[in-house]
Structures are given as C-alpha cells and as structure tokens.
Amino acid sequence: MKQGLSLRVSQHLALTPQLQQSIRLLQLSTLELGQEIQQMLDDNPFLEVQVEDVGEEFGVAAADARAPDEGEHEAAYEGSTASMETASTSSAESETPDFGEDQAPNWEGDGTTETVPDDGEWGGEAPAARRNAGEDDEVDATDLARGNESLQAWLHRQALALRLSELDRVALRYLIESLNDDGYLEERLEDIAASLAPDDLEQQEELVHRFTVALRLLQNLDPPGVGARNLAECLMLQLRAMQEATPGDEVCPFAIKVCQQPMDLLAKRDVKRLAQLCGGSDAQVKSAITMITRLEPKPGRRFVDAERNIIVPDVIVTQVGRGARANFRVQLNPDVVPRLRVHDVYAGALKAHRGEGHQALQQRLQEARWFIKNIQQRFDTILRVSSAIVERQRNFFIHGELAMRPLVLREIADELGLHESTISRVTTAKYMATPFGTFELKYFFGSALGTETGGNASSTAVRALIKQFVAAENAKKPLSDSQISEMLKEQGIECARRTVAKYREALRIAPANLRKEL
Incomplete structure (x- = not known):
C-alpha cells in the first residue's frame, strides 16, 4: 500500500447551537414551549421571569448587560408587522465548523439573531397536540359525572349497598377496577383468573366462578350496559333494563333479537336480512333499529374525566370597522408570550468579579441571552406569517369559510422570504382566534x-x-x-x-x- 498526502477543498453546512435552538423553539406548541421555558429557568441561574408590569413583552434588552432598555421590543407586538424584516446571516456564521459530541456547544456570539432570507437549511417539514373529585351528596349519575366523579367511584358507591361476602366484594371491586373508560370489561374472566393463580387450576376455576357472580352483579348496576364484553352485550343489557322498566313494550324483545344478530347487519341497516333472521316484518326491524339508535354504546362516556383542552390561541385577530371598509388587527396573545430577562444582579456580579469558573458562567449567561432572543424571533415569525395569512384570506374573516381561497405554503414563503419548511413549522400546532372561532394556522391552507x-x-x-x-x-x-x-x-x-x-x-x-x- 502506497501512502501519500493530498489537499482537498470542500464546503459543508453546519448548524450552530443558536440556530438549532431557534429551529426547535419555532416548531414547539404553546404547551411544549412553556415546558421548555420552565426547564431553562430551572437549569440556568441567569434567566428569570419578569414579574413587574412593564411595557415590553420580553426582557431582551436586559440581556445586553447592566440596565434593560425599556420598550425596545414593545412595538413588535402591537399588531403591526410592517417593520418586520428578516436580515441575512453573516457568512462567517454559516461556515462555522460542526462540533463533536464530546465538545460542549459554544454560545459565544455577537448577540444578533439575524437569519438568512432563504432559510432552507432549516430542514424538512415538521409533522402536522385523573383528577380525584370530591364526594358529592347527589345520587344522580349525570350530576356526579359533571362533578368529575369517575365511573369506578360511582360503581363502588353502589356496591356498598350490596350485601356480599368478603370474597364476592373483592371480586366485584376487582372487576370494577378492570373496566376501561367506556365501561367495558376487555379481559376474559378466564384470563383474569389465570393471571391471579397461574399454577393452580383448581383455584382458577374457583376464581372464574367468583368473577362470574361478580360480573352479574356489576351488569345490574347503573349505568345500564356497564360491564359488557362487547357492543352487542352492552346494547342487550340496556334493552333488558328497559324491558324490566316497561314490561308491556313489544319493541324491546324484538330489539334484543336484532342485537343477537351480526353487528355489521345492524351497522348497514340491512332491514331485509334482519327481518329474515329475526322472523319479523320490516316495520318491526325499523322500530327496533330506531330504539337501538337511542341507546348509549359507551356507558362510561359521561364519567370519563376527559381533560377539557381549551385551546389557547397564539394570535388574536380582531375586526376594526364594518363592511367593505373592515380591517383586521393581528396581534400576539399576551397570555402566551413569556416575559423573560437576564438576572441583572447575577450578570453584574459575573462582570465585576473574574475568578475560577468565570468562563463556564459566561457561557451560561450567553446561553440565557440567546434563549430570550430566539423566543422573541419565534413570536416575530408567528406574527409575520399570521399577518400574511389574514391578508390573503381577508374574505374568510368577512364572510366565513365559504369565502376561503386556495392557499399553499409556497405563497406565504415567497412573500416573507422564508423557506416552506419554516412556514410549515410556524403553522403546526399554532392557533389563531378569529371572529368565526379558533383555528390552527394550517386550516387556512387548502388545495x-x-x-x-x-x-x-x-x-x-x-x-x-x-x-x-x-x-x-x-x-x-x-x-x-x-x-x-x-x-x-x-x-x-x-x-x-x-x-x-x-x-x-x-x-x-x-x-x-x-x-x-x-
């Protein structure tokens, strides 16, 4: 093998830590951003929340050292985007060499947040998101559901009124805790018994017997249909409860026969086939189907403590004026814009005293400055994109969704001098409050x-x-x-x-x- 030396010139693109953080913050939702900010507040002593009521939305000015420049970035969040411009990144930054895994990110810089107009280096498109309630004296299931009492708690409350042996009470409690959110028992009784006594067949048979008795008790509790193993059984349990309440009803018995047939026939409303299988007329089948459609296929639905995810919009659009002269003001939601600043006392102490560990602390200070500036850039970009969307979809904000016009990411990207992937990140998991409701920014784009x-x-x-x-x-x-x-x-x-x-x-x-x- 012959050895030799050669000289080769090549170019490659490296993302600086600052740009990587900017990309990550841009694609985060409001909830994820809050978690990221909290994590940074816990990790970086130079970063703090600005609690006093001042005019600026961000404490970016405080990042530059001694005294914060009040109101430096206030105008950027007044709803006007005319002055929002994207400058070019210096060529020196774009040629920054990539760092290895064993080398800590370098947060030293000149403090700017400028990015190139064509930010294609940002990569591809981003992908297109139990409380324990207190006891209530009311006995109505609906009222208890409104009070966020769980299905299990409601069933346990009813089970207390039953006179059961200790073993049956334990078996009933076990089945209640095994129900899913819809009120169904997904596991087979044999499988439950095998999991409790894997090596004792005699004990398994005893457990199956106990669970069978407990299941009958469970299926007689409120709400009707709870404890069913499948949809057909759930519907039949409710129909039997209705039949007991109204013994003279002739529709319930026939509806039970309909539920005993394959569910796909009921889903397709195949009246002819169901009439043949049940031995009745078309009118009877139609009456039975009408009754079945009034049943609850998920008995536990009203008890589910589904977190009410109220969407907090990132952007608020308000109408100024009426008719053809109507204008729309676009502004950031102040509730989602964090107020961050660099801790003045710590920053001043670091500047006045140079000692051991000064370089590491200086890097954390610069990291805090970049974090604040990247958050500001994130909201600046969201505001610019939102303003461009409102301008393009003006008819929607006046007449509603019937007046929506076709819009693709490329149009907004070309108008703002950004890359399509940037627009995709901005419009994913970001929401706009409009006179017609709150919509994800992606909603305004259509073929x-x-x-x-x-x-x-x-x-x-x-x-x-x-x-x-x-x-x-x-x-x-x-x-x-x-x-x-x-x-x-x-x-x-x-x-x-x-x-x-x-x-x-x-x-x-x-x-x-x-x-x-x-």
Whole structure:
C-alpha cells in the first residue's frame, strides 16, 4: 500500500447551537414551549421571569448587560408587522465548523439573531397536540359525572349497598377496577383468573366462578350496559333494563333479537336480512333499529374525566370597522408570550468579579441571552406569517369559510422570504382566534379545485358547501356522493364523486345509506 498526502477543498453546512435552538423553539406548541421555558429557568441561574408590569413583552434588552432598555421590543407586538424584516446571516456564521459530541456547544456570539432570507437549511417539514373529585351528596349519575366523579367511584358507591361476602366484594371491586373508560370489561374472566393463580387450576376455576357472580352483579348496576364484553352485550343489557322498566313494550324483545344478530347487519341497516333472521316484518326491524339508535354504546362516556383542552390561541385577530371598509388587527396573545430577562444582579456580579469558573458562567449567561432572543424571533415569525395569512384570506374573516381561497405554503414563503419548511413549522400546532372561532394556522391552507369560469375554489370552501348540502337534505332521501357532485357542478365547481367521498369522510359524515331515516 502506497501512502501519500493530498489537499482537498470542500464546503459543508453546519448548524450552530443558536440556530438549532431557534429551529426547535419555532416548531414547539404553546404547551411544549412553556415546558421548555420552565426547564431553562430551572437549569440556568441567569434567566428569570419578569414579574413587574412593564411595557415590553420580553426582557431582551436586559440581556445586553447592566440596565434593560425599556420598550425596545414593545412595538413588535402591537399588531403591526410592517417593520418586520428578516436580515441575512453573516457568512462567517454559516461556515462555522460542526462540533463533536464530546465538545460542549459554544454560545459565544455577537448577540444578533439575524437569519438568512432563504432559510432552507432549516430542514424538512415538521409533522402536522385523573383528577380525584370530591364526594358529592347527589345520587344522580349525570350530576356526579359533571362533578368529575369517575365511573369506578360511582360503581363502588353502589356496591356498598350490596350485601356480599368478603370474597364476592373483592371480586366485584376487582372487576370494577378492570373496566376501561367506556365501561367495558376487555379481559376474559378466564384470563383474569389465570393471571391471579397461574399454577393452580383448581383455584382458577374457583376464581372464574367468583368473577362470574361478580360480573352479574356489576351488569345490574347503573349505568345500564356497564360491564359488557362487547357492543352487542352492552346494547342487550340496556334493552333488558328497559324491558324490566316497561314490561308491556313489544319493541324491546324484538330489539334484543336484532342485537343477537351480526353487528355489521345492524351497522348497514340491512332491514331485509334482519327481518329474515329475526322472523319479523320490516316495520318491526325499523322500530327496533330506531330504539337501538337511542341507546348509549359507551356507558362510561359521561364519567370519563376527559381533560377539557381549551385551546389557547397564539394570535388574536380582531375586526376594526364594518363592511367593505373592515380591517383586521393581528396581534400576539399576551397570555402566551413569556416575559423573560437576564438576572441583572447575577450578570453584574459575573462582570465585576473574574475568578475560577468565570468562563463556564459566561457561557451560561450567553446561553440565557440567546434563549430570550430566539423566543422573541419565534413570536416575530408567528406574527409575520399570521399577518400574511389574514391578508390573503381577508374574505374568510368577512364572510366565513365559504369565502376561503386556495392557499399553499409556497405563497406565504415567497412573500416573507422564508423557506416552506419554516412556514410549515410556524403553522403546526399554532392557533389563531378569529371572529368565526379558533383555528390552527394550517386550516387556512387548502388545495385548489377548478371552476367553470377558469378560476379556483378552495377545498375548505368545498367542504363547507358539502356540509351545508347534507345539513339541508331530506332525511328520508339523503344525498348520495354523485348527487352532491352534481350540485357542486351547478355551483360551477368541478368535483368528482371520489373527491366528494373523501371530503365527506374527512368531515365525518356517514354515507347516504347510514344517514337515511327509517
């Protein structure tokens, strides 16, 4: 093997720690950003929350050293985006060599947050998000559900009124705790017994017997249908409870027969086939189906302590004026904009005293400064993109979703001098409060469908039309996808039947045969 030396010139792109942090903060949701800020507050002693009521949204000015420059960045969050411009990054920064895993990130810098207009180096598109309630004296299940009492607690309360042996009480408690959020018992009794006594068959048989008795008790508790192993059993338990309450009802017994048939026939509302299997008339099947549709397929639904995820918008759009002269003010939600600053006392002490560990502390100080500036840049970018969206979708903010126009990420990216991936990150998990409700920023982007006049219609507007057509249809003769397609053509919109079906499914609208009123 012959050895030699050679000289080769090459170029490569390296993301600095500052830019990496800026990218990560940009794609975080409001909740994730709050967690990131809390983590940074815990880790970095130079960072603190600005508690006093001052005019500026960020304590960025305090990051530069002694005294904060009051109001330096206040104007950026007044809702005006005319002065928002993206400057170019210095060539020296773009040529920063990549650091190894064993080398700590270097947060030294000149304190700027400028990025190149074409930020294609930001990468590809970002991907498109039990409380223990107190006791209540009320005995109504609905009121208890509103009080956030769990299904298990409600069932345990009823079980206290039963006179049971200790073993049966324990078995009933075990089954209650084994229910899922919908009130179903997903595990087989044999599997539960095998898990409790894996090596003793005789004990398993005894446990199965105990659990069988406990299951009968459980299925007689409120709400009706609880403890069922499948949907058919859940419906039949509710029908039997109705039959006991109204012994003379003739529909309940036949509805139980219908539930004993394959569930896919009931889902398809195959009246003819169900009438043959149950030995009844079409009218009886229709009456039974009508009764079944009034039942609750998930008995535990009203007890589920589903966290009410109230969406906090990142941007608020308010209308100024009316009619054709209406203008829209775009501003950041002050509730989601953090107020951070560099701790003046610690920063001053570090500058006055140079000793052991000074360099490491200086790096943490610079890290705090960059973190504040990157957060400000994140909100600046969100505000700029939101303002561009409002300008492009002005008709939506006046007339609603029927006036939505086609819009793609590239249009906003070209207008703001950013990369498509940046727009994708900004519009993911970021929300805008509008006069028509709160929407994710991605909602305002939609593909185009051709019209007879040669123009384009937004897919969002077409979905809104489909929703209107279905809402106004005759329940006994619902519109098919083909009929909806023809109605759209009458409106001048070319939309194939398959496209209508796709939009209908996206809107969670059932097919015509399932929407038909019996």
